[in-house]
Amino acid sequence: xxxxxxxxxxxxxxxxxxxxxxxxxxxxxxxxxxxxxxxxxxxxxxxxxxxxxxxxxxxxxxxxxxxxxxxxxxxxxxxxxxx
Numbered sequence: 001x002x003x004x005x006x007x008x009x010x011x012x013x014x015x016x017x018x019x020x021x022x023x024x025x026x027x028x029x030x031x032x033x034x035x036x037x038x039x040x041x042x043x044x045x046x047x048x049x050x051x052x053x054x055x056x057x058x059x060x061x062x063x064x065x066x067x068x069x070x071x072x073x074x075x076x077x078x079x080x081x082x083x
Contacts, residue, residue: 034081044078054082 033054037045053070057063073080 030083032081032083034079037075037078037080045075046077047075049074050080052080052082 037050039045049072051070052073053068055065056067058066071082073082
C-alpha cells in the first residue's frame with residue numbers, strides 16, 4: 001500500500017484590477033484539486049484508491065499549518081481529483 005502526502009499552498013494575488021478589496025478577502029469554502037501520480041519509473045499509479053493527506057500552510061516554506069484533511073481517493077491511470 002502506498003502512503004502519499006500531498007502538500008499545497010494557496011497564495012492570493014490580485015487576479016484583476018476589477019476585484020474590490022472586500023471581494024479579494026473572500027475565502028473559498030470548497031477547493032477542487034487534481035493530480036497525476038507516478039512511480040519512480042514514471043509509470044502512472046493505478047491502485048483503485050489511496051490514502052492521501054492534504055494540507056494548507058500560511059507560507060510556501062516554514063509556515064504554520066492552517067488546515068489538514070485525510071481521505072481515501074480513487075486513482076485511475078495515475079489521475080485523481082478531490083473536492
